[in-house]
C-alpha cells in the first residue's frame with residue numbers, strides 16, 4: 001500500500017509546498033508501514049533528487065505532455081488512474097490553488113473523504129487518522145478525524161518544518177502517459193499577475209503590506225522599495241484594492257488571500273479582524289502605524305509607533321545595510 | 329437556463345468564537361449568523377445579474393442544514409433568489425454536504441451550479457470540487473469573472489501567479505471568488521417579498537460521512553508586542569535577524 005503525492009514540475013522548479021507534502025506523506029507512511037509514491041509530471045533529475053530526499057520511495061515520472069492538464073479535473077482523472085493501478089490508499093497534496101481544486105474533484109471521483117488545509121498530524125490508529133487544521137479564519141484550531149479505505153489530505157503550505165535526507169533512495173520510473181482524459185474546458189488565454197518584486201504572494205516567505213494609511217497609490221514606492229530590499233512580495237488591505245490603488249490579487253484577509261509567511265510587515269493598516277483573518281498565521285508580524293492604539297499592535301510581535309513616510313525609508317536603508325554586511 | 333446557488337451559514341465576521349460540550353461544539357449562543365460572504369456577495373449576486381440580463385429564467389438557492397438556518401436562507405431570498413431548498417440535516421463536513429447537493433441535483437437538474445470558494449467558518453474550500461467530481465461535471469475553481477452566452481460560459485479562473493480565461497459548455501460547477509460581482513444590500517421590497525417565497529424543506533439523503541470534527545481549541549494569541557523607537561529602526565532589523573530569525 002502506498003501514499004501518493006502528485007507533483008507538477010512542468011512549469012518551473014519544484015515548489016517548497018510539494019516537498020512539504022512528500023515529507024508529510026512520509027510521516028504518515030512511517031506510522032503505518034506504507035510507501036510514498038510520487039507521481040511526477042515532467043520532472044528532471046534535480047526534481048527527482050529533491051523528491052527522494054524529502055521522502056519519496058518510488059517516483060513515476062510522466063515524460064510527455066498530457067493534453068488538457070490546465071483543466072484541474074483532467075489532473076484529478078490522471079491521479080485517479082494511478083490511485084487505482086498502484087494500490088494507493090491515501091493522496092496528499094498541497095493546499096494551494098491547484099491542490100484544492102484537484103484534491104476536491106478527486107475526492108468526488110473516488111467517492112472518499114477529504115480533509116483540507118491540515119497543519120499537523122496528531123494520531124494514526126488502525127484506519128483512522130487525526131489532524132489539526134485552522135478554522136474560523138485562524139481564530140481556532142480543530143482536531144479532525146478521517147476514516148475509510150481511501151483518504152485525501154491537503155497540507156497548508158509553510159506549516160511544517162521539513163528535513164531533507166540525502167541518504168534516502170528511491171526507485172525512479174520514466175514513463176510515457178498514453179491515455180487521454182476527457183475535458184469540456186477550453187483554455188483561451190493565460191494572464192500573469194505582476195507583483196512588484198515578481199514574487200508570487202501565496203508562496204512568499206516575506207511580505208510587505210500597505211493599508212489606507214498610505215493615503216494613495218502614488219505613495220506605494222516606499223512599500224515597493226522596502227519589499228525589494230528584503231526580497232519580499234507586496235500585499236494590501238481590502239479597501240486599498242477596492243479603491244484600485246493596488247491590484248485585487250494583492251488583497252489579503254478574510255475575503256482575499258490567506259497567507260502565512262515567515263515575516264509580515266503591516267504598514268498603515270489598522271488591523272481589523274477581517275484583515276487579521278488572512279495574516280494572523282504569519283510567523284512574525286511587524287506593525288508600523290501612527291496610532292499607538294491601532295488594534296494591529298495586539299496581534300504584532302514588533303511595533304513601531306510612527307509615520308510610515310518617515311519610518312519606512314529608514315527601515316529600507318537599514319535593511320540594505322544589513323544585507324551588505326551579511327552578504328546575502 | 330436555471331441557476332442553483334449553494335449557500336452556507338457562517339458566524340458574522342466579528343463574532344466571538346467559543347466552544348461548548350467540552351470543546352466539541354461551536355457555541356452558537358448570542359452569535360449572529362450570515363450567508364457566507366463568497367456565496368452571497370459573489371455567487372448569488374452574479375447569478376441574479378445573469379437573470380436580470382435575461383440570460384436565465386430562474387435562480388434557486390440551496391442549503392444543507394437544520395431549521396436554525398431558515399432566517400439566513402430568507403436573506404438570500406431577500407436579495408432576489410426566486411425560491412429555496414433546505415436539505416434537513418446537520419452539515420457535518422464538506423464531503424457530506426457535497427453528497428447531499430449531488431443527490432439533489434441528480435433529481436432536480438440545473439444548468440449552472442455556483443458555490444463559494446470557501447466558507448469563512450471551516451475554511452475547507454472543497455465542497456464545489458467534490459460536488460463536481462461526484463456529478464462528473466466540468467469544474468471551474470476560484471472564478472473572479474463570469475459571462476454567459478447561450479449554453480457557453482466564459483470564466484476568469486485564478487491559477488498560481490495569475491488567471492486563465494476558460495470556456496465551457498453547461499452544465500458546470502463554478503466556485504466564486506472575490507471580483508465576480510459587487511456586494512448588494514437587500515432593500516425593503518426584497519425583504520417583504522422574501523417572506524412569501526418558497527422555502528422547500530427536503531429530507532436528507534442517506535449518506536455516510538468519513539470525516540468528523542472531534543474537538544476545538546482557540547488559537548494562542550501572541551505574547552505582548554515589543555515596541556521599538558522609530559528613530560532606531562536598526563534595532564528592529566537586529567531583532568528580526570537574531571531573535572525572530574526571519575531575515
Ligand SMILES: Cc1cc2nc3c(=O)[nH]c(=O)nc-3n(C[C@H](O)[C@H](O)[C@H](O)COP(=O)(O)OP(=O)(O)OC[C@H]3O[C@@H](n4cnc5c(N)ncnc54)[C@H](O)[C@@H]3O)c2cc1C
Pocket residue numbers: 210211212213214236237238239240251252253254255256267268269270271272273274275278288289290291294306307308309341365
Ligand atoms: C465581511 C467583511 C470582510 C472583510 N474582508 C477584509 C479582508 O479580506 N481584508 C481586509 O483588509 N479588510 C477586510 N474587510 C475590511 C476591514 O474591516 C477593514 O475595514 C479594513 O481592513 C481596513 O483597512 P485599512 O487598515 O487599510 O484602513 P483603516 O482602517 O482606515 O486604517 C488605516 C490605518 O493607517 C494608520 N495610518 C494613517 N496614517 C498613517 C501614516 N502616515 N503612517 C502609518 N500609519 C498610518 C491609521 O492609524 C490606521 O490604523 C472586511 C470587512 C467585512 C465587513
Ligand SMILES: Nc1ncnc2c1ncn2[C@@H]1O[C@H](COP(=O)(O)O)[C@@H](O)[C@H]1O
Pocket residue numbers: 334335336337364366367390391392393419422425442443444445446447450451452453454455456
Ligand atoms: N451547509 C451547506 N449548504 C449548502 N452549501 C454549502 C454548505 N456548506 C458549504 N457550502 C457551499 O460550499 C462552499 C465551500 O464550502 P467549504 O468547502 O466548506 O469551504 C460554500 O461557499 C458554499 O457555497
